[in-house]
Amino acid sequence: MTAEVEPPVRPTLEDVAAVAGVSRATVSRVINGATTVDPALRTVVEEAVATTGYVPNRAARSLVTRRTDSVALVISERERRPVSEPFAGRMFSDPYFGRVVSGLLEVLRPAGIQMVLMLADDETSRNQLLSYLRHGHVDGVVLVTSHADDPLPHLLQETRLPAVLAGRPPRPSSLAYVEVDQQAGARLAADHLAALGRRRIGTISGPQDRPAGQVRLAGFLEALATHGIEDVACAEGDFTHLGGAAAMRRLLEEQPGLDGVFIASDLMALGALPVLQRAGRDVPSDVAVVGFDDSSAAAACDPPLTTVRQPVEEMAAEMARLLLKQIGGPGGPSPSVVFPPTLVRRRSA
Incomplete structure (x- = not known):
């Protein structure tokens, strides 16, 4: 026994x-x-x-x-996306999301706070998320959303849970947000191309149903107009590698003689540059190219990409600090923070 x-x-x-x-x-x-x-x-x-x-x-x-010592990073995406492109797969292939996670952990980890990743891309997953939050499983939320009609910012506001948004909300909200000055970044790209003497300029914009896509395009066109350049060819992209390639082909069909291009994300530029090269257009002697993000995709481009830097890691760290401040005690609404962009010059322009 x-x-x-x-x-x-x-x-x-x-x-x-x-x-x-x-x-x-x-x-x-x-x-x-x-x-x-x-x-x-x-x-x-x-x-x-x-x-x-x-x-x-x-x-x-x-x-x-009444604390769980955990927060949720919620990635919200619109429901209408290609069936061949699963939400999670697209998310993990985009350098932006990895940079957000890195910046958040830089602040949360030393504070002993765990981070839960949650995805919301349809009504079912949204309802599951809200149920999870209302049952007190986390102390607060960082929300990354990409589309203007996302109901989550409003729904989060109703829960009264501490929350910070990655990016300015498209509609008025009491939630704090952190973002880069998108319009100023697009202006840097326009001023740089104009200073290089480029006059036949085109752009691959971000999706026009997303605030970042709208503001970057508007800021770029307004800045070019101050340089006397108003005839600008535009092809709408989707912030993906394949979308950048497809948009570049359309842009060349519309303006085959272009000599400058602003591409609203580095990932789209990574797909667009080979299209230019296959069309016999040398970068930068024939066509100067400027991207936006300064992500790992910029260094992977051939030639390395001149781009507008948004300091995503620093922005995410600031989101974490604002969230912890809200969690730590009562007080007024946290102030929103807007970071200045910078132009990083490499060999594409």
Whole structure:
């Protein structure tokens, strides 16, 4: 007959208190992150925690603090997308999303906050998301949405959960947001092409049902007009590699003699440059090309892409800081933050 082995007894708050020589209440305040504990006393308690091997009961702690120490990164996409292009596949192939995750983790990880990735691309997934949020599984939300008619910003506002948007909402909202100055970035591209003496200029815009696509196109055309260039060929793209290639072919059909192109994302430029080269147009001597993002796709282009940099990692880190500030205590609405763009010159223009 085999004797039953009793499971090891987990150290308790009382055990930590006995080793530290303090009260159980003091240990509890230290473990729950109270800021009113004397630093020297905090050090003694933390050393006692390490000595005893005490592990906090997160479920019990959540009942006291009403905190889960986790936040959700919600990626929202419109429902109308090609069946051959699954939402998750497109997301993970776009450098932008990886840069957002990297910037968020830079702030969340040292704060001991876990991040949950959630996707919402139809009504069913939206309802599941809202149910998850309303049941208190996370302390706050960072929302990345790409289309102007997305109902999630409004629905998030109704939950009263701390939330920060990646990008200015298309409609008035009390939610804080972080973005780059899209119009100023497009203006940098236009000014650079004009300064190079390019006059037969075209553009591959982003999707015109997305705020970023709309603002970058409008800013580019307005800036060119100040240089006396108003006849600008435009082909709408979709912020993807394949979409950039298809738009470049259409643009060359409309204006085969163009000598400058602004492409509203580096990923589209990665698809567009080979199309120019196959058409016998050398970059940059025949056609100067400027992109937007300064992502890993810019360095992968041949030649390396001159582009407008939006500091995505820094922007995402700021989103995390704004969210943690909201979670940390009551107060007025967090201020929104707009980052300035810069032009990064490489060999394409």
